Amino acid sequence: MYSLYLDDSGSVANKDEDYFVLAGFCVFEHRVYYLRKYLDDLATEINPSNPNAIEFHASEIYAGTEEPWKSMKKPERIKIIKKVLRAFEVAYNTAIFACAVHKGCFPSIDPVELAFEDLCSRFEIFLDRLYHQSGKKDSQRGIIVLDKTSYETSLQKLAIDFRQIGTKWRTLNNIIEVPMFIDSRASRLIQLADHVAYSIFRRYQAGDINYYNIIESKFDSHEGKIHGLSHKQYYKTNCTCPGCLR
Numbered sequence: 386m387y388s389l390y391l392d393d394s395g396s397v398a399n400k401d402e403d404y405f406v407l408a409g410f411c412v413f414e415h416r417v418y419y420l421r422k423y424l425d426d427l428a429t430e431i432n433p434s435n436p437n438a439i440e441f442h443a444s445e446i447y448a449g450t451e452e453p454w455k456s457m458k459k460p461e462r463i464k465i466i467k468k469v470l471r472a473f474e475v476a477y478n479t480a481i482f483a484c485a486v487h488k489g490c491f492p493s494i495d496p497v498e499l500a501f502e503d504l505c506s507r508f509e510i511f512l513d514r515l516y517h518q519s520g521k522k523d524s525q526r527g528i529i530v531l532d533k534t535s536y537e538t539s540l541q542k543l544a545i546d547f548r549q550i551g552t553k554w555r556t557l558n559n560i561i562e563v564p565m566f567i568d569s570r571a572s573r574l575i576q577l578a579d580h581v582a583y584s585i586f587r588r589y590q591a592g593d594i595n596y597y598n599i600i601e602s603k604f605d606s607h608e609g610k611i612h613g614l615s616h617k618q619y620y621k622t623n624c625t626c627p628g629c630l631r
């Protein structure tokens with residue numbers, strides 16, 4: 386079983402932002418422990434007496450308006466965001482998936498729907514590829530896990546529709562029913578998905594590649610081609626990001 390943890394970054398309604406991002410990673414069930422342990426250890430480093438009080442939320446760490454981040458200097462806070470992203474260095478069988486939607490290019494389409502449909506389709510292709518690589522012997526199922534607070538209703542409805550009609554590009558055979566919604570405070574892995582989404586948002590919204598560079602090699606890829614990154618836009622025909630070059 387593979388779980389795809391997703392979170393969003395950027396606001397659909399905020400006109401000052403050009404981008405909406407839905408992103409995260411999929412992980413094989415046996416590797417979940419290693420990611421969680423890495424992040425729990427990092428939380429213990431920050432707050433040895435109460436590591437559970439630490440919630441990794443990239444934009445809050447960066448802003449530093451609340452404790453424990455408030456007492457830290459900015460370089461220290463940036464270091465923590467980067468340390469969270471380095472969790473992928475301890476986990477094999479993980480792949481990052483991300484969709485960055487330039488909202489202005491799709492004025493009549495809900496960017497949440499667009500990104501979710503795109504990522505469902507990519508996850509399905511990923512599971513299909515594993516099945517064919519195993520000589521059609523090992524059929525892995527996939528489940529999508531989302532932060533409870535992010536668009537619960539519209540995404541849940543969408544997921545039900547996908548089961549019935551498939552996405553625009555392909556039918557979903559390997560992904561289990563509706564997504565699972567969990568509280569980010571209780572899940573280190575949703576917190577990690579939050580950092581992935583933040584990295585992608587910073588890359589496209591602000592041209593800041595400091596976080597993106599840490600995870601760039603972890604996108605789902607096959608035979609040298611990156612399949613895990615989608616840049617939905619048509620205003621920049623010469624974009625050289627891996628999502629457009631593909």
Ligand SMILES: [Zn+2]
Pocket residue numbers: 616624625626627628629630
């Ligand atoms: Zn691009």
